[in-house]
Amino acid sequence: MGNAMRMFRYVAWIYLKYFFIIAFALSFLFAGLDYLQHLGSKLNGFNIKVLYLFYKGSYALDLLFPLALVFAMIAAKVVLIRSNALLSFYALGYSKKQVLTPFIAVSFFLTLLYVGMHFSSFVDADLSARALLHGKRVENIKRNLFLKYNESFIYIGQLVPAKKEAQDIRIYRMTEKELVQMIYGQKAIFKGDRWIVKDAKIVFKPTPKKLGGKGFSVEHKESYETLFGFKPKILTSVFQGKKYYTIQDAYEAFRLLASQGLDTQRVRTLFYHMAVTPFFALFLVIIFFLSIPPYARSVNLLLTSFVLTGTTLFVWGILYLLYRISQTGVILPEMGMVLIVFLLGIGALYSYLVRTNR
Template identity: 40%
Template structure:
């Protein structure tokens, strides 16, 4: 098949599936954002700019959350409509196998998945946080306050982080060995240099002990001290509970936490939620395409439609709940996110390879 000039059957099926997918996706996401807007309207500034931005950010959040459901719903609707209109029967009469008819659906679903993977590497991932700031009347204010975390063998306190301007206000770093503080670094501000932070006008205070008893301090003033290597502004922001991360930032955070020997379960759960969990849609597309009837004879299409939609929502709900359990650290995120998708994918592959004969019945 020529990628740039696909056959007529491919274009026909892809056009109908893509149309239904877009209608369902934009319909669900707009409904979600409008309902949320009316629930929160009293908390927003009356300025039209605030309200429009809030609706747009909630729509961005909704579309990234609901696109796997839209992928599956569109397959169900398209398949049922074509069965009802006998289009599938006609295509079979022309000699097209079920695996061949499945190709356009898989191509569109995979393309949509890849598009959203790209979007998850952009500011799209931060729509929820932006909407939250608007609810607090903090438009264009993304500052995070009072961060405390581990860096190598030292501890860091940041009074205020501005991830947009990549600036820290009031940073303190202190190294502890046993019950003794070895040194402290305190600076009024620090700037991100692309790989780490330059603490400006820093004061280095070294504690000098004799026989485990503090005797004196050695004080030095540094124009600039480079520190916090690898801590990108968005990574530091993610240390604050509830902050979102793009796929790229989540990956670098995971690597950094591994080096620092910090618990990365939440970061891994975030990555799996964006990359692995949506793959359930591709598996469900395959399963439902082969399991749904290919003819309307002796089949109640309305009941079949309701069961398929309901079953999809149940599967999605279970996976979403398991993802939350993994995010909270109750169970390893690999068991709550990766394993269920792997099992579902194995069953989908089994259906594709061995279930075609049953689907003809």
């Protein structure tokens, strides 16, 4: 048991070492090339330049993280083969499953970490870099929103999601396609799970209308609670076509759109892109590890590495293309991205169950 743990730590350390080297090399190469393209822009000052490189590097890491997982496995196995360490493990009685286990464990943990990063504002790195490039702060104020929620139509003159405040808000309540109530307010605050309209003016329209009947009535309230569960971040994310979501944003946006009977394909696509697609790297790690022979003499390692690297880029490119196509509504994300990852998972399971016993 002790020897098996030492082998696990040794292989896991080599894999982790190459992963960090490749991940950071790819990220900062991407950031550096992007920076060179914008040398004559508004990136004035050392601090601004460093911050821009940091944001672009973070964006590149988000984009290339799964690729680094696969490339690191290829590099680590080549090192184990060239040093004859892999043959030594097999000669000492370790099975393919035992040697493969460190790669599976590390890549699975890192993939979970990668998915977990999408619960934070990590996904906004490219937006922040673009703001620096154009010499302005990230725009957090949304103006002139017009949207539907349940049986109400809402106009918001100005929304500040960070402060959970809205200016110039108007709510038109409908019942069976008939306007029955109008709510006006210069300011509204989101508190708890509801919006509180300050100094609200409420206009009631008579229904049904009849000659000599009661006319319009007006009430003034110091505060009026309405729009329960309509969160500021979801307002801007869904109805402004926001490109950058966290996984939590996407889930809440999906619930909101589904409750309103609206199309959820864009939000589902973003959710699968952040939470499902990254696992393709884990499946490729298993398939590729078992595809590389353990003997340096029986295979051209340089050619094999080149082919596997090209295959990884091809699969990653196909998944990204399907992600972009699914966003436009041409195909369902379940029939594109999810299906490809599922098939790769089946291939990885087959390889693990069959090839490890040969």
